Amino acid sequence: KRVVTLRKSLLVHTKRSALENVQLKFIDTSSKFGHGRFQTREEREQFQGTLKKDL
Numbered sequence: 001k002r003v004v005t006l007r008k009s010l011l012v013h014t015k016r017s018a019l020e021n022v023q024l025k026f027i028d029t030s031s032k033f034g035h036g037r038f039q040t041r042e043e044r045e046q047f048q049g050t051l052k053k054d055l
Contacts, residue, residue: 004027013019028039038044045054 038047
């Protein structure tokens with residue numbers, strides 16, 4: 001599992017894009033295997049469909 005650190009900015013940002021309010025609900029950075037693209041094997045199989053090795 002990886003730690004995600006959110007910190008308050010040291011400078012006051014005045015750009016319009018920086019002042020936009022962001023609603024952050026969930027960050028999924030964990031994976032049981034691989035590089036974190038899919039959370040579980042079932043999720044990967046559902047996305048990729050039937051593979052040649054599964055026949």
